[in-house]
Amino acid sequence: MDHFLYHNGVLHAEDVPLSEIAEAVGTPFYCYSTATLTRHFRLFDEALAGMDHLVCYAMKAASNQAILKTLAALGAGMDVVSGGEYARAKAAGVPGERIVFSGVGKTRDEMRQALIGGIRQFNVESEPEMVALNAVALELGVRAPITIRVNPDVDAKTHAKIATGKSENKFGIPIARAREVYAQAAALPGLEVIGIDVHIGSQLTELAPFRLAYEKVAELTQVLRADGHDIRRLDLGGGLGIPYTRSNEAPPLPTEYGALIREVLGHLGCEIEIEPGRLIAGNAGILVARVIYVKSGEGRDFLILDAAMNDLIRPAMYDAHHDIVPLVEAAPGVEQQPYDVVGPVCESGDTFAKGRMLPPLAEGDLVAFRSAGAYGAVMSSEYNTRPLVPEVLVHGRDFAVIRSRPTFDEMINRDTIPEWL
Ligand SMILES: *Cc1c(COP(=O)(O)O)cnc(C)c1O
Numbered sequence: 390m391d392h393f394l395y396h397n398g399v400l401h402a403e404d405v406p407l408s409e410i411a412e413a414v415g416t417p418f419y420c421y422s423t424a425t426l427t428r429h430f431r432l433f434d435e436a437l438a439g440m441d442h443l444v445c446y447a448m449k450a451a452s453n454q455a456i457l458k459t460l461a462a463l464g465a466g467m468d469v470v471s472g473g474e475y476a477r478a479k480a481a482g483v484p485g486e487r488i489v490f491s492g493v494g495k496t497r498d499e500m501r502q503a504l505i506g507g508i509r510q511f512n513v514e515s516e517p518e519m520v521a522l523n524a525v526a527l528e529l530g531v532r533a534p535i536t537i538r539v540n541p542d543v544d545a546k547t548h549a550k551i552a553t554g555k556s557e558n559k560f561g562i563p564i565a566r567a568r569e570v571y572a573q574a575a576a577l578p579g580l581e582v583i584g585i586d587v588h589i590g591s592q593l594t595e596l597a598p599f600r601l602a603y604e605k606v607a608e609l610t611q612v613l614r615a616d617g618h619d620i621r622r623l624d625l626g627g628g629l630g631i632p633y634t635r636s637n638e639a640p641p642l643p644t645e646y647g648a649l650i651r652e653v654l655g656h657l658g659c660e661i662e663i664e665p666g667r668l669i670a671g672n673a674g675i676l677v678a679r680v681i682y683v684k685s686g687e688g689r690d691f692l693i694l695d696a697a698m699n700d701l702i703r704p705a706m707y708d709a710h711h712d713i714v715p716l717v718e719a720a721p722g723v724e725q726q727p728y729d730v731v732g733p734v735c736e737s738g739d740t741f742a743k744g745r746m747l748p749p750l751a752e753g754d755l756v757a758f759r760s761a762g763a764y765g766a767v768m769s770s771e772y773n774t775r776p777l778v779p780e781v782l783v784h785g786r787d788f789a790v791i792r793s794r795p796t797f798d799e800m801i802n803r804d805t806i807p808e809w810l
Pocket of ligand 1: 447450491492588590626628665666667668
């Protein structure tokens with residue numbers, strides 16, 4: 390459930406008509422709902438109630454300061470994958486002890502930054518990273534708390550570009566080598582081994598791959614404990630999928646996911662961490678765009694929008710589907726027609742949907758891409774010197790611009806001219 394619904398035929402974000410925001414901010418823009426973000430975070434938090442746990446929002450999904458502050462106020466931790474994200478989490482007021490550092494290529498500078506600023510744990514992904522982190526920690530005279538990310542070699546049954554738990558993926562160490570690598574870690578005085586980490590992919594629509602992976606983690610926990618490691622925290626990653634269409638079957642709910650965790654891992658007495666990103670932010674955000682032209686092509690009509698692949702790259706990058714809806718609800722009984730929905734960028738890849746059935750639309754009409762809150766604005770760029778798409782946050786009857794659209798001068802003035810020109 391989200392909070393983007395029609396009232397009196399006009400699509401609203403909570404209690405605000407989106408047309409009102411479009412008028413104030415211009416198009417295209419992203420719009421997020423506080424109530425939906427809150428609801429999604431609480432679903433996870435409640436699904437793990439009774440277990441010692443922390444929900445660390447994977448902020449790469451949507452990392453605006455206002456979104457982070459909204460979630461941090463609910464008690465969320467943060468899963469960060471870069472020094473920039475770490476700085477964002479700190480700037481949003483998240484204490485270091487609630488920040489987890491993931492990622493396959495952490496630099497020594499990033500390690501230093503997090504060790505000085507405070508960190509809950511590093512999820513280490515390789516032996517060379519372990520060696521580097523040990524050196525940085527010793528140099529600072531501290532011990533770095535770590536889990537080691539194991540690759541359980543399970544098929545997440547998701548898009549190849551967002552599957553991470555197969556042995557051919559670059560992530561983690563093969564679970565078969567875990568004992569050996571944990572022994573090496575335990576011998577490094579700058580590291581404190583506290584747990585195990587696993588993350589098998591994104592947009593998972595079944596629980597079975599999670600079960601397989603978590604069963605392997607449960608078994609590994611016992612084995613590593615028998616080897617003398619104090620395994621007290623399990624980081625189970627993110628990845629629970631969301632419904633991108635109204636029609637297809639619904640992915641598992643956070644409550645079912647929580648029940649699975651309890652069933653497979655509850656008896657181990659470990660603190661549980663999860664790192665959901667998409668499920669918290671995905672359906673909490675939409676992208677609003679305006680129709681610039683309706684162009685008749687050969688056997689098809691093109692809906693040319695003022696949003697483009699630089700604003701929302703998921704369709705071009707992952708063949709992702711986003712439901713597209715008009716801001717003004719079509720009258721009942723109006724016949725839909727197929728459109729190729731495209732942006733203005735000079736690439737054929739700048740196509741959001743082909744043959745999409747929509748009510749008849751005209752120049753100037755507004756449409757919304759649903760489920761655009763995760764991996765939307767964060768992946769936007771200024772390709773074609775199109776200003777970075779602004780972001781708006783709604784809270785009940787209020788809305789605020791939380792990232793403004795840069796002016797052309799602001800964009801141009803970021804370039805600097807060498808003195809010889
Ligand atoms: C991307 C990522 C997540 C979040 O995945 P979602 O599918 O957005 O829930 C969590 N943990 C790690 C390590 C990731 O790389």
